[in-house]
Amino acid sequence: MSLLPETSPIDDELVRAVVDQVWESLLGAEVVPWYGEDPVAPPALQAQVTLTGDWNGLVRLGCAEGAAEGIAAAMLMAGADEELPPEDVHDAVGEVVNVVGGNVKGALLGDTALGLPRVLTGPDHDTRTVAAVPVSRCVLDWHGLPVTVEVFTHENTKECRS
Amino acid sequence: MSIAPEAFTFVRDLVRRESAIVLDPGKEYLVESRLTPLARHAGEGDVDAYVRSLQVRHDPVRSRQVVEALTTNETSWFRDADPFTALRTQVLPELAKARTNRQLRVWCAACSSGQEPYSVVMTALDTPAVAGWRLDVVATDLNEEILQRARRGTYSQLEVNRGLPATTLVKHFTREGASWRISPTVSAPVTFRPLNLMRPFPPMGTFDAVFLRNVLIYFDLPTKRDILRRVRQVLAPDGYLFLGAAEMTMGVDDSWQRMPAGRSSVYRIRGEER
Amino acid sequence: MKVVIADDSRVMRQIVLRTLRQAGFAHHEYVEAADGAEALERIAEHGPELVLSDWNMPNKTGIELLRALRAQGNTVPFGFVTSEGSPEMRDVAAQAGALFVIAKPFTPEAFEDALGAVLS
Numbered sequence: 001m002s003l004l005p006e007t008s009p010i011d012d013e014l015v016r017a018v019v020d021q022v023w024e025s026l027l028g029a030e031v032v033p034w035y036g037e038d039p040v041a042p043p044a045l046q047a048q049v050t051l052t053g054d055w056n057g058l059v060r061l062g063c064a065e066g067a068a069e070g071i072a073a074a075m076l077m078a079g080a081d082e083e084l085p086p087e088d089v090h091d092a093v094g095e096v097v098n099v100v101g102g103n104v105k106g107a108l109l110g111d112t113a114l115g116l117p118r119v120l121t122g123p124d125h126d127t128r129t130v131a132a133v134p135v136s137r138c139v140l141d142w143h144g145l146p147v148t149v150e151v152f153t154h155e156n157t158k159e160c161r162s
Numbered sequence: 163m164s165i166a167p168e169a170f171t172f173v174r175d176l177v178r179r180e181s182a183i184v185l186d187p188g189k190e191y192l193v194e195s196r197l198t199p200l201a202r203h204a205g206e207g208d209v210d211a212y213v214r215s216l217q218v219r220h221d222p223v224r225s226r227q228v229v230e231a232l233t234t235n236e237t238s239w240f241r242d243a244d245p246f247t248a249l250r251t252q253v254l255p256e257l258a259k260a261r262t263n264r265q266l267r268v269w270c271a272a273c274s275s276g277q278e279p280y281s282v283v284m285t286a287l288d289t290p291a292v293a294g295w296r297l298d299v300v301a302t303d304l305n306e307e308i309l310q311r312a313r314r315g316t317y318s319q320l321e322v323n324r325g326l327p328a329t330t331l332v333k334h335f336t337r338e339g340a341s342w343r344i345s346p347t348v349s350a351p352v353t354f355r356p357l358n359l360m361r362p363f364p365p366m367g368t369f370d371a372v373f374l375r376n377v378l379i380y381f382d383l384p385t386k387r388d389i390l391r392r393v394r395q396v397l398a399p400d401g402y403l404f405l406g407a408a409e410m411t412m413g414v415d416d417s418w419q420r421m422p423a424g425r426s427s428v429y430r431i432r433g434e435e436r
Numbered sequence: 437m438k439v440v441i442a443d444d445s446r447v448m449r450q451i452v453l454r455t456l457r458q459a460g461f462a463h464h465e466y467v468e469a470a471d472g473a474e475a476l477e478r479i480a481e482h483g484p485e486l487v488l489s490d491w492n493m494p495n496k497t498g499i500e501l502l503r504a505l506r507a508q509g510n511t512v513p514f515g516f517v518t519s520e521g522s523p524e525m526r527d528v529a530a531q532a533g534a535l536f537v538i539a540k541p542f543t544p545e546a547f548e549d550a551l552g553a554v555l556s
Contacts, residue, residue: 009329018328024319025541026451030340075447077454092447098492099540102519107329114520116444118490188463195458195544238545243526243536324543327521407553425530 009107010025010151015136018103019149022078022096023140027074034139039146047093049117054110057135057153059101061093065121067145090119104151165194173197173228176216180229196231200224224282238325245375245404246285248423253402258291260400265296269369269396270356270378271359273301276312277324279352280344281410282373284334287347300366303358309354315344359389368398376406383414390415399436403429438465438484439556442475442501443517444493448540452488452517459547461555472496473486476504484512486554491518491525502532513554517542 023031043062051057063071072084072092084092091103094117105114132152140147173193174185201212204224215359216224240246257266266286269308270279279301286297303309323333323341335342357363359377372393378386390411397403403418405411407426411418417435420427439456443449449468456462467482469475473495479487487500487505496504502514505544514534518525521539536550 014328014332017332018318021328021331022541025323026544030319072447076450088447091445095445095448098445099519102521103328104542105520106327106522107429114492116494189460191457191462192460192544238549242549247526320543323541324545327539411540 003095009109010104010135010153012138014107015100015104015149015151017137018086018100018139019140021103026096026099027071028077029074033143034143034146036141036146038139039148043148044092044121046120047090047097047117048120049094049097050115051101051105051108051112052115053112055108055112055153057151058132058150059097059104060150061097061100061147063093063142063147064145064151065089066144068146070142070145070149071096090129094119096148100149164208164210165190166210166213169193169210172213173232176225177229177232180225183232183233183257186230193232197228197433200227200231232423237274239277239322239330239382240281240285240325241278241375242326242407242426243356244407244426245373245428246281247369248426248428249282249404252423253371253428254286254289255291257402258295261370264294264382265298266292266371267298267300267367268371269366270299270301270373270392271357272374273303273309273312273354274305275308275317275321276301276315276352276354277321278373278375279312280315280348281310283348283351284330297351299352300369301352301354304356304358306356309356312322313354315349316341317344318342360385363392363396366396369396369401370398371402371404372397373404375404376409378405378409378414386414390418394418394431394435397431399431401430405429437486438467438482439486439488439555440467440469440475440478440482441488442469442472442478442493442498443490444471445490446470448490455542455544455547456551459544459551461547461551464555472498472501472504475501479510480507480514486551487512487514488517489514491516491520499528499532502529502534504522506533515550515554 020031022030044064045068046060046062048060068089069084072089075091075092076084078084100116101114105112132154135151135153137148137150168323170190170193172186178184197209197212201209204212206212206215252317268282270282273279279299282299283297286292316338318341322335331342334345334348336345374393378389381389392402392416410420417432418429421428441449441452443452453466467484469476469478471493475489476496489501491498498516498518505512515536515538516529516534517538517540519540523536526537535554538546538550
């Protein structure tokens with residue numbers, strides 16, 4: 001059962017404020033909104049973390065591999081010519097979504113647990129979340145590549161776990 | 163460590179000469195992190211290059227910026243967390259029981275750029291026991307320039323990242339371009355005015371709580387003693403004094419009684435001194 | 437001094453280490469652990485003066501790690517570095533014996549304020 005679904009404290013304004021804080025502190029970067037066409041095709045990479053308990057939902061970050069590599073490099077302050085191993089790239093975007101998720105959770109009343117971040121690529125993409133109710137969505141510009149940050153809620157999170 | 167030893171020595175000597183503050187070895191990273199924005203702004207490749215430019219040609223403006231960057235203590239919101247928990251769960255509820263006029267007066271005696279007085283107001287707004295009470299926060303600092311900034315109530319993304327949870331941020335601030343402005347609900351109860359703690363206090367009335375955190379450490383013992391004595395005169399007999407985590411009144415002014423408040427301490431005037 | 441850093445993200449451990457250096461704590465010895473169970477081993481092995489731990493980790497969460505340490509009679513100063521800094525979490529942490537909670541995303545000042553008393 002969702003807690004206060006009508007007056008969910010999670011909205012675009014809160015999520016954008018969380019994203020601003022994470023970008024500045026973790027990535028040393030300013031948030032640039034995406035003014036290009038809305039990315040409709042599923043992104044190559046999705047990092048997600050679930051929230052379960054009084055409020056059930058999912059925080060998801062989707063982007064192209066190139067954007068994920070850029071985000072990881074910014075977090076690790078790696079040089080432009082430094083190639084990061086894929087596990088570090090996935091670890092980094094997983095942590096971004098984890099920190100966003102933890103801060104989103106901070107806005108919720110009641111007892112809700114944050115899961116561990118998961119990064120999905122290729123065929124094991126989780127598309128079932130489409131059935132869930134979108135709560136917030138923003139698209140950011142990472143050096144010319146779109147990055148979406150979305151929050152979904154569902155009555156029963158089990159449906160969207162793979 | 164990436165700052166060169168010569169650069170660190172030069173900066174350390176400059177800061178010690180200009181401010182009497184000593185940067186111990188091991189603070190290299192602090193120097194690097196504080197000077198990186200200056201170096202970037204000056205178009206120098208890195209901190210070493212920036213410091214070298216200062217060594218080559220004396221530049222009073224840049225020198226002052228370096229000293230300021232290393233001596234200005236960047237203030238956090240709800241700094242140290244515990245005193246604000248004590249305020250919300252213990253001090254305000256107790257004062258609420260003792261005050262029938264539904265009014266509270268708080269003095270922040272070294273308010274810097276405003277984070278502390280605004281944190282006090284946000285905490286009071288979050289305390290059901292004093293909901294609807296009239297709150298009056300007097301915030302003072304020696305530095306008029308920093309008071310101007312505090313009055314403006316506008317903070318950069320970096321500044322709001324220091325200790326403000328996103329939920330509190332969107333509740334009490336509005337976005338203004340790349341900055342955040344404090345809401346009138348939080349700023350209205352606060353009055354900023356210049357004050358030198360070393361001199362006799364101007365008439366300010368009586369306070370229910372005084373925040374004198376992380377400021378006594380800068381004074382010698384007789385001055386500390388004198389300031390604490392004069393604070394007693396402006397604090398209500400049943401009022402509360404908040405000091406920094408590493409500070410205490412013991413051995414300085416024994417008219418104070420230390421009381422545990424959650425995981426921190428508050429001070430009250432001893433019964434016989436009231 | 438020796439400090440154990442427990443976080444299941446290698447990248448986050450790197451960031452914590454970098455921020456500790458920026459906060460002026462470069463001159464300590466840091467030992468990394470990838471989860472709570474490994475942290476328990478490293479702590480037994482190294483006898484650190486401080487433990488910094490994430491909250492959500494596989495194979496023993498941060499709070500389980502802290503409770504296990506206290507159950508063993510180990511009173512090592514312990515602080516959380518976690519993306520969840522709600523008042524409820526802070527209460528749970530304090531009751532279990534944690535000294536502080538640093539919320540992610542953090543700045544060097546958060547480490548300066550929390551660690552100054554322990555590591556200086």
